[in-house]
Amino acid sequence: MAKATILTVDDDPGVSRAIARDLRRHYGDRFRVLRATSGDEALEALREVRLRGEAVAVMIADYRMPTMNGVQFLEAAMDLFPRARRVLLTAYADTGAAIDAINFVDLDHYLLKPWSPPEENLYPVLDTLVDIWDAASDPEAPETRLVGHRWSAPSFAVREFLARNLVPYRWIAADEPEGAQLLEAAGLTAADVPLVITTEGKVLHSPTETELAAQVGLRTSPAADFYDVVVIGAGPAGLGAAVYAASEGLRTVLVERSATGGQAGQSSRIENYLGFPDGVTGAQLTDRARRQATRFGAEILSATEVVALEAAGSGRVLRFADGTSIGAHTVVLATGVTYRHLAGAQLDGFCGAGVFYGSAAFEAASCRGDDVYIVGGANSAGQAAVYFSRFAETVHVLLRGPDLAHSMSAYLIQQIEDVPNIEIHPCTEVASGAGEGHLERLTLRDNRTGALTDVDATWLFVFIGAEPQTQWLDGLIARDDRGFVLTGPDLPEAGGRSPRWPLTRAPYHLETSVPGVFAAGDVRAESVKRVASAVGEGAMAVTLVHRYLEAQ
Structure with a gap:
């Protein structure tokens, strides 16, 4: 060696x-x-x-x-x-x-x-x-090799999964000599990408996230059948809950469907988080939090999707997509939100092939010298604009409203004003997109006049608000009309016996309509959509978990 x-x-x-x-x-x-x-x-x-x-x-x-x-x-x-x-x-x-x-x-x-x-x-x-x-428990491993095509959506999905889970890998284009040789050795053609070759030499053709996770060293199965607390979702709220729960001696498992970090993990620079005066990338913050949680003894399951939650007496049962299940005394829902898709713009066929929901920071180098279009006016869009401006010829920020002041922090607006190759387009929407195999053109609409403008575009990053993925909680957990989880005093008829709240005591502040099940972070109705508040709610949820367990 x-x-x-x-x-x-x-x-x-x-x-x-x-x-x-x-x-x-x-x-x-x-x-x-x-x-x-x-x-x-x-x-x-x-x-x-x-x-x-x-x-x-x-x-x-x-x-x-x-x-x-x-x-x-x-x-x-x-x-x-x-x-x-x-x-x-x-x-x-x-x-x-x-x-x-x-x-x-x-x-x-x-x-x-x-x-x-x-x-x-x-x-x-x-x-x-x-x-x-x-003495580190997870030393750096040799790189996994990924053979793919620049405009292949399945190739992008594998790249994103590896990058967001901090798995070292080397990207090899299918049309390069090395890529062609590896595909030939595997009995595949350039049309068969993606191809993954693990550090042990195992060949994976178009693997699912679960298959990929199992082969690159990520844990996908729990070590036990029952825990004190199961945290669902590994964004800032979930990581915060896992760190505090494990550090206080609770048997803790953190379950993540895709990659740790959530939306915050995709951020190129978080500059208003306490204790980091010069900012920190989402990946760096996520990596530190993940290592901190595991150091305290929390298990982290990756590429593991929870599809059902059941109340079983004093316990709670979580069922996974693969048919297995685990039990727990308590559950913390920290599943966060996902970016909404552009409706009516005919862009679904270009996802991962020029159209990206959220910031795919690892694509930045590929944008060098090109124009980049960003849709959205909140902090996530502003952070992406500043980051991509280091690589792109021009970054075009498309706003539905007249300016950035309504939804973006002042420090970020000032940064954008100081970057000469960022252009703001107020009152502008994406009407449609077109291209052969990947995005090549956009049609933009001025929502004041209705005028349409065609532009050449191969990169579009979308940050247009968020929606919770809570459909799997139907029939058990009370939610508002947008799907966000109701907790504490926001529960209907809180404090009395009703179908929404079964106990005579009032629910704790972050407790859902099922006793012992708590919600933290962006998935919770009326929460503050900020990294610091999400981490704080994760910690607060653990305090309430202790209170719940002591009362049992």
Whole structure:
């Protein structure tokens, strides 16, 4: 097995050679030590390491580097090797920046220059970080290979599943020589994509999410038949509930139909979340929360769909799509919401082939030099616009209303105003789309005059409000006319005996019409649709779970 890597990057050649020398002296028998003289050079080295399917244990970056400083490098490197330990090398005058970086890039430590003698100032710190990395329960695995076509919706679905579940993979286009060779070896043609080849060499042709999850190391089956609490949905509310429940000793399982993070996990940058003054990506926040939940002992089931909830005496039974079931004392519904589809625009045939609901951030590089169209005026649309502006020629934001002020945070509006290649189109809707095999054109309508305009477009990202996926709760859980779950004082006839609430006591604040079943986050009627409030409701639900269990 190839050695894992320790990477150091410093633009000062003397410092770069010195730290690499000290690292090889102490760690050369166990690790491969790489050094780079710029952030770009270091990122290229990391990409090569990843392509070889090897691991990175520690990354050490100097703070003061031109073009890309150490914090910026470590932030970019996190996407390649999220579990590598991160160290910032600083001068005494930069310790304030190092402390700020603890939140920005989840920094593990910072070292002051000079570090001599290394036996006192370097090795003890790195020994601890190496031990933490070495003892991690989920070390980085070699990459899965995915052969697909750029405009293939099934290929996009597999890419999205792997990316959102933080599974390392390498995308190989079917029309490239390597892609063609792999397809031929599997007895397939370019029309048969997607093809997935796992790290063990197993070949999967057009796998379902459940099949894919089982083959890439994600857990899909529970370890037990009964739990104290089952959390359904792994967005911010569900992850918050799982962290708090498991940390307080409750036997906890978190069940997710698709990928952890929910809508927040797709965000390119969340900048108004407490404790992250420079913002955090949805993927980074999700990864930290997921690792935190598992560290406390919560189980996380991926690609597992709950299709029914039943009350069985004092217990609650959850039935899965594969026919299996588990029981629990309590349940937390945190299934969130999904983006609504554009009605009447004839775009359903282009889903995953130019039309995307939510932010497919991994497609950003493919948008380089193209025009990108974004529909929506809330924060999620604004965050996507700012992110895609780094790659696209022009980002066109289409608004039904006259301006952004009604639904977008002020800080985000200011950011958009400062980006020259973002254009806002007020009172504009998508009337229709067209193309051969993928989106190629859009027809836009001015909703003030009715005038139609045709534009060339191959990328359309839609953020037009949300709807809960709660149909499976019909007949058991009370919901409002839009499908959101009613809780606590919003329940009809709360506090009395009725078909909606069976007990004489009043329901707890987040309790649904079934005692012991709670709702948190966006799926709950009248909830505040923000990451911070969702996490807070997840934590609050666990407090109410304790109260419910103590009363039984």
